[in-house]
Amino acid sequence: MHELSTPPLAPPAPGGLADSVYETAELSPTLVQFSRHTAGPTAAGTGTGAGPDAVGEAGSWSPVTAARFRDEVLGLAKGLLARGIRFGDRVALMSRTRYEWTLFDYALWSIGAIPVPVYPTSAAEQVRWILAETEAVACVVENEDHAMTVGAVCDALPQLTEIWQLDQDCVRALTAEGGRVPDTLVHRQRLAVTAESVATVIYTSGTTGRPKGCLLTHGNFTAEVDNVLAGWGSVFTDRPGEQPASLLFLPLAHVYARMVQVASVRGGIRLGHLAEFGADVLLPALASFQPTFLHAVPYVFEKLYDSAQRAAEDAGRGELFAQAAETAVRWARANERRALGHGTGPGPALRVRHLAYDRLVYQRLRAALGGRVRSVMCGGSTLSRELGLFFAGAGMTLYEGYGLTETTAAITANPAGRPKFGTVGRPIPGAEVAIAEDGEVWVRGGSVFGGYLNHPRCTAESLHGGWLATGDLGALDSDGYLTITGRKKELIVTSSGKNLAPAALEERVRSHPLVAQCLVVGDDRPYVAALITLDPRALEHWQQTNRRIPVDEWSALADDELHLEIQRAVAAANTAVSRAESIRAFRLLPKEFTVEQGLLTPSLKLRRKAITDWYAADIEELYSA
Structure with missing residues (x-):
């Protein structure tokens, strides 16, 4: 095998992820670790209604210091102990990206419990599967819709005893309930956490089958983030002495966002949370938060x-x-x-x-x-x-x-x-x-x-x-x-025996401004073809520029000039491959693939089998002509 390695820049860290919260608060209590969005009718305090992080309007940001974050984490950890959460218990988190998710993560890690993230778009059957396999004893949800999703499968989850709802002030209620629990009980459990202890169970995206739960340890996270901080600290801000700041809008149910969260807490990076990342929400939030760097897709x-x-x-x-x-x-x-x-x-x-x-x-x-x-x-x-x-x-x-x-x-x-x-x-x-x-x-x-x-x-x-x-x-x-x-599992083998990895070809087609998604097909077929969806805003702009007035979605796709434009994108992509690997036919689809249809993973990857099943008739037409 052709191998390459890079020497580590950070030594292995002992203990658990929650330790840094208490250490930073002791050494730098006034350091601003988070900024909470204060737009909207709710205040910036812990657990207030829908939460300021759920609001994407332009507005001010309220600071959360290291000392305040430590106190909030400790208070919530005591509340969790008061409600019976014990060392090693698994607790599911089903919410969009918001400050309270981070608060629950560190409170659970403070008592040696294990958070299990669940995408807020998950169907009831997906929720049932994850909560049953992890034997989660409690579930934190964001709102009533999520509570109903979990409630619909509760009968199949005898081990699940608690559902806490963020927009019903569950953080405040739990913190109040833990008022009589001594701090020492939290610290005793926190200090029992080692680098080898499981920190979280994160489920894979499931592009090729049922998702599997990955057991990630506290040591896995510290090995990742401490070396990233050491190797890329210089790119987080270009001004000497300035505290780096980043706005997190990736889903915290995904490992990438969890890594960003942990790196920010360990690296002294001011972090903000944003529940949505559509342009109408993200751009105003970026303008008011003014990050020095970003993590994005x-x-x-x-x-x-x-x-x-x-x-x-x-x-x-x-x-x-x-x-x-x-x-x-x-x-x-x-x-x-x-x-x-x-x-x-x-x-x-x-x-x-x-x-x-x-x-x-x-x-x-x-x-x-x-x-x-x-x-x-x-x-x-x-x-x-x-x-x-x-x-x-x-x-x-x-x-x-x-x-x-x-x-x-x-x-x-x-x-x-x-x-x-x-x-x-x-x-x-x-x-x-x-x-x-x-x-x-x-x-x-x-x-x-x-x-x-x-x-x-x-x-x-x-x-x-x-x-x-x-x-x-x-x-x-x-x-x-x-x-x-x-x-490797997505290799397409045509009936002539030609092997093709479709991702690179799909990416080249997708680089055209009009194209939203592209799925290449051709297994056991005489040639390669593609299903293509269009970006609605780009299509509308193209129609206005070319003075097209479509009657409906299908009439728009029947436009000869539009087909010619997409044909140019396909032809440009084909220049990078041999004729046997090139796309010979394509079909424009009226709607984009979505998570709700089950055609995309929550991290927006194509579910190939699901798409080919859904559009089986369209694929047959591509090869019947």
């Missing part, structure tokens, strides 16, 4: 780019934007070559053009994210090289990484100051990456989990002497940067 920046391009075209500045985009890409490419030791950087003429477009275009993009963001840690799906270059040229470097639930988020990332766009970087400090003979990516390190809950066979199939077989296909280049080329 590529989707956010795809939408930001498309919106900026449409706005420029609507204002008659489309040509200006196109020239600015080209300059940004050239600028970033020159800087990339210099950072990797292959060039001297941008020349004088390019520097002049870049400065001019910075004033005209790039500053506006940065202002949309609050004005202070210069770096973004990006993961969860593939980021196109061109998009990464564009944003780097516009003054915001996207550091793409790669990881799984099983690796406690990132196992590779582009190094600070030396990103190679289009790759997912090098092993993070303390991690190793290897490419097996069949092209599968194997990884090893302190952040790699110990196994799946109640699935010893799956654990044995995935772990081999400390190495995790990821199921992803990839390659290491001469500089040690990893590129992911597809999923």
Whole structure:
């Protein structure tokens, strides 16, 4: 196997994740660890109604110091003990991203209990499965809808004895109930937690079958976040002496957001929570919070780019934007070559053009994210090289990484100051990456989990002497940067015996502004075809620009000019593969794949089997012509 490793930058940490809350409060009690949104009718105090973090309007942010956070965590931990939660108990959390989730995480860790995240969009059967398998004794929900979902399956969960509702002031009620519990009882249980203790059970996205619960330890998290803080601390803010700040809008049910939460608490990063991340909510919140860096998925920046391009075209500045985009890409490419030791950087003429477009275009993009963001840690799906270059040229470097639930988020990332766009970087400090003979990516390190809950066979199939077989296909280049080329289980084999990893081809089609999603099909078929959905806002803009007035969704898709535009996107994607691997036919669908349909995972990955079953008739038509 072709192997590559990076030495660790942080020593293994003893104890549990909650320890840092009490240590920071002792050493730096006035340090602002969180900012809570104060827009809306509710105050910023703990457990007040729907919670300020659920409001996405522009407004002020109320500080939460290290001492206050410690007191709130301790008070809630005592309340949990008063209600019978004990060391090792599993407690489910079903909510959007909000401050109270973080509060419950650290309160549960303070008494050695184990949080089990559940996506708030989960169906009743999914909730039943997770709560039954983990034997959760209690469940925290955000609102009445979530309570009804859990209530619908309670009869099948005899071990579940409590349901606490955030918008019914459960934090305040539990804290009051724990008033007579001595602090020492919490500390006694907290100090019994070791690095080897299970910190959480996080379920995989389930793209290829029923989700499995990953047992992640306190040591897995500290190995991950302490090395990330040591290796990328310089990108969190570009101003000496300034406290880094980040707004968290990723779902806390996902391992990536949980890693961000833990890193912020351990690293002294001011953190805000936002329950939604649609543009109408996210942009005003970013403007008022003004983060110094962000953690995000590529989707956010795809939408930001498309919106900026449409706005420029609507204002008659489309040509200006196109020239600015080209300059940004050239600028970033020159800087990339210099950072990797292959060039001297941008020349004088390019520097002049870049400065001019910075004033005209790039500053506006940065202002949309609050004005202070210069770096973004990006993961969860593939980021196109061109998009990464564009944003780097516009003054915001996207550091793409790669990881799984099983690796406690990132196992590779582009190094600070030396990103190679289009790759997912090098092993993070303390991690190793290897490419097996069949092209599968194997990884090893302190952040790699110990196994799946109640699935010893799956654990044995995935772990081999400390190495995790990821199921992803990839390659290491001469500089040690990893590129992911597809999923091993998602290989398409045509009737002629041609093998194809569809992810890269799908990503190329999806890079067109009109395309929202693309699913390549072709197993046991004579050629490769694709199902394509369109971005509604981009389609509306295209229709207005081309003076189209569709009667309904289907009439819009029947437009010959629209088909020709998508055909160009498909043809451009086909240039990267052989004829046998190219898309020969495609079908436009009237609606995007959604989580509610069961066609996407909660982290927005395609559920291939579900989509091909749902659109079986459309696929048959692709091959019957």
